[in-house]
Amino acid sequence: MANPPGNTEKKQESTIEFVIVVVIIAVLMKLLLDMFFTQQEKITNVAFVGLAQSFTSKVNVVHGQWLMDKEPNIVVLSRLKSKEKQYVNVNKSGWIDSDHTSLACHEIWQQTLTMPLQVVKSAVVAIEIKNKAIKNGRLCRYSIANGQSFDYRSDTGKVKQVN
Incomplete structure (x- = not known):
């Protein structure tokens, strides 16, 4: 028994409609994924800039404490409302440094x-970037995969964004 002519046309229309729906869903998924990864990269960039600012603040806090404590080799930081202490190694100029070589x-x-x-x-x-101009300290570069980075000089305590 042969199918009536209207039935075949309905099947073809249904197949075309299904393909169109699948294509629309695929395009929307791609747009959503692109938007998600773009936002993820922006979030990472903003967070890294925030870390660089926190790094700068902490370096300055440690140096200030070093000056107030009459220039010790190790600066002791206490947290408010806590007995917890942090011991930070500093160099002869009072900037955060390390004796480790590697x-x-x-x-x-x-x-x-x-x-x-x-x-x-x-x-x-x-x-660590070797720089002959730095006599009493080191130059550290901190970077993430997208190329964003900042430098820290332990001879001057300077933190600088690198682009």
């Missing part, structure tokens, strides 16, 4: 921010 910049990050080398879900890379 992981000095990593240790400086740890002492300064007391957190892992990570921002949101991106790893932070800490490297």
Whole structure:
């Protein structure tokens, strides 16, 4: 028994409608995913800038405490309403530094921010850049995968965004 002519046309229309719906859903999914990843990158960038600002503030707090404590080798920071203390190694100029040779910049990050080398879900890379102009300290560069970075000079305490 043959199908009536109207039935075949309905099947073709249904198939075309289904394909159109699938294409629309695929386009919307792609737009949503693009928007999600763009927002994720913006969030990471903003968080990294915030960490650089926190790093700068902590460096200055430690240096100020070093001056008030009459220039010790280790600055002791106390938290308000807590018995917890943080011990921070400083150099002869009172800036956060480390005696380690291979992981000095990593240790400086740890002492300064007391957190892992990570921002949101991106790893932070800490490297020491050899610079003959720096006599009594080191130059540390902290960067994330998108190329955003900041430098810390332990001879002057300066933190500078690098683009």
